[in-house]
Amino acid sequence: MSASPNKRFVRCWTSAALLILIALMLSGCGYHIAGKHGTMPGDITTLSIPIFTNSTSKPDIESTITQAFVNEFVNNVKIDNNSSAVMKGTITSYELKAVSYTQNDVNKEYRLTITLALSITDGNAIIWEDSGISDYEDFSVNISNVSATNEGEVAALRKIGQDIARFTKERMLERF
Known part of the structure; x- marks a missing residue:
């Protein structure tokens, strides 16, 4: 025996109401395409980014960052x-630490940690600043090939630069 017309009507409306409720809940969750939401602090539309200052002892890293x-x-x-x-940016720290070792106590992996101080000014007004933005990346040590270890360090530097830049932009756009 089939369901009565009243029961079918109630089931249809219940299903429709449930779908509408789910759609409303999802629309309120703040989903958006990363990097496209918001505007820059102070509604900045143009920005000058001069070469950052390097106050560490590691030479030639400022242009990569x-x-x-x-x-x-x-x-x-x-x-x-x-x-x-x-x-304006200043690289305030460039730190290499061994994070894993072989059974013979030989470095197996390093962690590169970089810390920046950043600010955006418009004239004399400080629009945004953070003096402790930091990130790290681990890379392998090859004791038989120093060149490969150096390449790993350079790759880690590039990745940290990209990650810190993306994180900083997202914080600015989201006003954090």
């Missing part, structure tokens, strides 16, 4: 050396 920020921010603002809004 700066380039990561230029690459990350170019999709949200026009990068313009003549902009009144300027992102």
Whole structure:
């Protein structure tokens, strides 16, 4: 025997109400395409990103980190050396620590940790700043091939630069 018309009507409306409720809940969760939500602090549309200052003892890392920020921010603002809004960065720490060893106590893996101090100013006004942005990346040590270990360190530096730049941009766009 089939369900009565009243029961079918109630089931149909219950299903429709459930679907509408789920749609409303999902629409309120804040889903959005990463990197496309929000605007830059101070509604900045152009930004100058000069080469960051390197206050560590590790030479020639500032251009790699700066380039990561230029690459990350170019999709949200026009990068313009003549902009009144300027992102200034200082690499305050470059730290290598052994994190794993072989059975013979030989370094097997290093952890590279980089810390930055960043600010965005527009004229004399500080629009945004954070003096302790840090990230790390582990890489393998090859005791028989120093060149491979150096390449691992450079790759870790690039990855950290990209990750810190992306994290910083997301924080700015989300106002954290």
